[in-house]
Amino acid sequence: MVTGENGTLRKPGKDPSWGVLHPEHLSLLLREICLAIDLLYWRDIKQTGIVFGSLLLLLFSLTQFSVVSVVAYLALAGLSATISFRIYKSVLQAVQKTDEGHPFKAYLEMEMNLSQDQIQKYTDCLQLYVNSTVKELRRLFLVQDLVDSLKFAVLMWLLTYVGALFNGLTLLIMAVVSMFTLPVVYDKYQAQIDQYLGLVRTHINTVVAKIQAKIPGAKRKAE
Numbered sequence: 001m002v003t004g005e006n007g008t009l010r011k012p013g014k015d016p017s018w019g020v021l022h023p024e025h026l027s028l029l030l031r032e033i034c035l036a037i038d039l040l041y042w043r044d045i046k047q048t049g050i051v052f053g054s055l056l057l058l059l060f061s062l063t064q065f066s067v068v069s070v071v072a073y074l075a076l077a078g079l080s081a082t083i084s085f086r087i088y089k090s091v092l093q094a095v096q097k098t099d100e101g102h103p104f105k106a107y108l109e110m111e112m113n114l115s116q117d118q119i120q121k122y123t124d125c126l127q128l129y130v131n132s133t134v135k136e137l138r139r140l141f142l143v144q145d146l147v148d149s150l151k152f153a154v155l156m157w158l159l160t161y162v163g164a165l166f167n168g169l170t171l172l173i174m175a176v177v178s179m180f181t182l183p184v185v186y187d188k189y190q191a192q193i194d195q196y197l198g199l200v201r202t203h204i205n206t207v208v209a210k211i212q213a214k215i216p217g218a219k220r221k222a223e
């Protein structure tokens with residue numbers, strides 16, 4: 001990131017229209033990234049366990065039922081819990097002759113409205129992601145760099161086989177499990193994994209170099 005006009009931060013590169021990120025929005029983005037890292041690395045086991053278990057339960061439910069059914073069942077479960085607790089507290093207050101008020105009063109009075117500034121922050125971040133994705137896809141599909149476009153084509157070709165073996169939900173479940181397990185495994189066995197990744201990277205670079213040497217126009221221009 002480099003400083004632009006009015007103290008804004010801009011991603012460095014040849015295209016200045018990539019997007020501008022204000023300092024406060026960058027702070028919000030970094031804060032969310034830190035929270036995600038804490039979750040994925042199981043810094044708070046209880047919190048990560050709840051999130052991980054909830055995601056898996058939701059995804060496995062979607063493999064058995066439609067989205068409408070899952071949403072309806074979740075809503076019914078939530079309503080059953082809150083209604084039962086409301087009735088229980090009302091009966092308890094009647095028996096003990098106390099007047100503690102509504103059991104969910106604190107939550108009912110809690111401010112939950114998003115401010116205009118918060119909406120603007122999230123909108124700006126989303127705009128940056130969308131713009132960068134669209135420009136990268138344009139670069140790949142219009143073959144700005146032949147090697148990168150070929151890599152993308154190979155990736156899409158491999159995904160056709162992955163799609164034939166697994167459906168979208170199965171891939172999503174595998175992705176969630178990987179997100180919550182691979183970072184911890186890598187953190188524990190980083191030296192061994194880096195060694196094997198280095199060998200793979202060297203082999204891939206060798207193959208790419210051979211392809212670049214044989215395909216006219218595939219060689220990258222010097223920066």
